Amino acid sequence: MSTPIPQPPGVPLLGNIFDVDPSNTWWSLKTLAEKYGEIFQIKVLGHRIVFIASAALAEEICDEKRFRKYVGGPIVEIRYSVHDALFTAYDHEESWGIAHRILMPQLTPDAVASHFDEVIQCTDGLIAKWSGLESGARTRPMDDLNRLNLEANTLTLFGKKLNCFEGPEHPMIKAMEDATSEAMKRPNRPKLLNWLIHDGKFKKATKVMRGFAADLVKERQENPSERRDMLWTMLNAKDPETGKALTESQVIDEIVSMPIGSSTAPCAIAAAIYFLLQNPDALVKARDEIDAVVGEGPFKQEHVSQLQYVAGLVRETLRLSCAAPGFNIEPIPKKGDESPVLLAGGKYQVPHNQALIIVLAGVNRDPAVFEEPLAFRPERMMGEAYEQLPSAVKKWFGNGKRECIGKHWAWEFLVVVMTKLISELDFETADPNYQFKQDGWFNIRPIDFSVKVKSRTR
Numbered sequence: 520m521s522t523p524i525p526q527p528p529g530v531p532l533l534g535n536i537f538d539v540d541p542s543n544t545w546w547s548l549k550t551l552a553e554k555y556g557e558i559f560q561i562k563v564l565g566h567r568i569v570f571i572a573s574a575a576l577a578e579e580i581c582d583e584k585r586f587r588k589y590v591g592g593p594i595v596e597i598r599y600s601v602h603d604a605l606f607t608a609y610d611h612e613e614s615w616g617i618a619h620r621i622l623m624p625q626l627t628p629d630a631v632a633s634h635f636d637e638v639i640q641c642t643d644g645l646i647a648k649w650s651g652l653e654s655g656a657r658t659r660p661m662d663d664l665n666r667l668n669l670e671a672n673t674l675t676l677f678g679k680k681l682n683c684f685e686g687p688e689h690p691m692i693k694a695m696e697d698a699t700s701e702a703m704k705r706p707n708r709p710k711l712l713n714w715l716i717h718d719g720k721f722k723k724a725t726k727v728m729r730g731f732a733a734d735l736v737k738e739r740q741e742n743p744s745e746r747r748d749m750l751w752t753m754l755n756a757k758d759p760e761t762g763k764a765l766t767e768s769q770v771i772d773e774i775v776s777m778p779i780g781s782s783t784a785p786c787a788i789a790a791a792i793y794f795l796l797q798n799p800d801a802l803v804k805a806r807d808e809i810d811a812v813v814g815e816g817p818f819k820q821e822h823v824s825q826l827q828y829v830a831g832l833v834r835e836t837l838r839l840s841c842a843a844p845g846f847n848i849e850p851i852p853k854k855g856d857e858s859p860v861l862l863a864g865g866k867y868q869v870p871h872n873q874a875l876i877i878v879l880a881g882v883n884r885d886p887a888v889f890e891e892p893l894a895f896r897p898e899r900m901m902g903e904a905y906e907q908l909p910s911a912v913k914k915w916f917g918n919g920k921r922e923c924i925g926k927h928w929a930w931e932f933l934v935v936v937m938t939k940l941i942s943e944l945d946f947e948t949a950d951p952n953y954q955f956k957q958d959g960w961f962n963i964r965p966i967d968f969s970v971k972v973k974s975r976t977r
């Protein structure tokens with residue numbers, strides 16, 4: 520006999536519509552995970568969704584022999600903007616393999632390391648801006664970190680300097696926010712309402728994002744360069760397996776997908792600044808390590824792998840911030856077999872085609888794995904201690920075949936930016952009563968988090 524999957528009581532007809540705040544879905548899911556534990560379900564507009572919030576169950580459904588990525592809900596909606604790109608392709612679409620094989624060589628650890636100087640250059644822009652702020656001025660780190668991310672992403676992958684720190688925010692940042700927020704909200708609204716009221720915003724954001732990508736392509740075509748970067752690869756490389764190249768429209772799809780994926784990284788950095796302010800001991804340890812490894816500088820690529828405490832700090836940030844808050848899984852269909860899928864050795868049962876969403880806020884804080892799961896302890900994310908953790912609590916970049924293709928880019932960016940911020944700036948909490956809360960769409964960031972920042976006093 521299986522155990523019923525817990526579900527909040529809900530209301531007649533509308534089900535659990537009021538249990539999930541449409542403007543902060545992931546915070547609602549975190550709250551439900553805290554209440555219901557390892558597994559729970561909700562029903563909205565007749566759809567049942569099952570959420571997984573423990574390390575053991577996440578480990579089980581990350582088994583690629585039984586389960587695969589579920590392309591549904593918001594991921595299907597954002598296909599309006601990027602079609603069958605890497606992030607949005609269905610399992611059966613050939614486009615995924617073609618794009619993956621073409622683009623992967625540009626995102627290996629070595630390829631990413633070759634852009635070290637560019638990431639430093641972009642980060643120097645941020646540091647100059649922050650150290651030039653008037654004494655005592657408050658700033659919201661998220662705003663400038665979004666600018667830094669777009670600047671670094673566009674420069675390293677597409678060879679274009681945007682000068683994002685100057686003037687008003689680049690329109691791409693708002694367009695990504697608008698498109699992803701719309702994609703998250705659409706599945707829970709009646710179709711007619713989407714069409715009547717919300718299509719306009721989605722179309723406008725998509726036009727801005729695709730226009731941004733088209734301009735990058737046009738500029739490169741009009742000014743051919745020796746640079747063999749991601750953009751060159753997108754425009755020239757062929758899939759070694761099928762011999763196919765990306766079509767013009769697919770190039771735009773993949774260009775747009777990169778800054779959207781990458782916009783998770785600034786969310787993690789903003790959270791790391793918060794965690795360090797709350798944990799001054801960790802800041803001291805990180806500074807001591809950076810001072811010992813990099814010293815008076817210059818900071819070089821070969822230092823990155825030596826910064827073990829900073830690496831632990833970045834991993835602990837990814838664990839606790841859940842900057843990418845979850846990902847979707849479904850059972851691999853078996854021809855002619857519609858029998859229920861058993862979880863935890865039969866303790867739970869779900870239909871053969873049930874969408875399962877991993878809520879990392881539950882998995883990453885599972886008390887069965889972590890002592891004091893809410894404490895920020897970079898040490899548990901270093902060396903042997905880290906190696907021994909179950910793989911389910913290290914899924915901040917997703918799972919298996921559909922794991923984040925930008926994970927090495929993200930890692931380099933996070934370690935380099937954190938190292939420079941820690942060694943060159945002093946942060947102070949702007950509001951001592953600030954309560955950490957996050958919101959967001961495809962990624963989550965601290966809400967209304969402000970700091971005071973100045974050059975480091977040595």
Ligand code: HEM
Nearest residue numbers: 605606777780781783784843846916917921923924925929
């Ligand atoms: C801290 C930073 C990042 C985190 C935590 C993160 C997390 C993730 C996760 C969890 C997935 C899997 C999504 C799913 O299963 O539906 C994913 C996929 C993806 N990410 Fe990232 N990501 C980050 C940075 C980046 C960067 C820097 C890029 C681009 C340079 C990127 C591009 C992508 C793409 C294209 C996919 C789809 C991959 C595929 O299905 O083949 N991400 N990411």
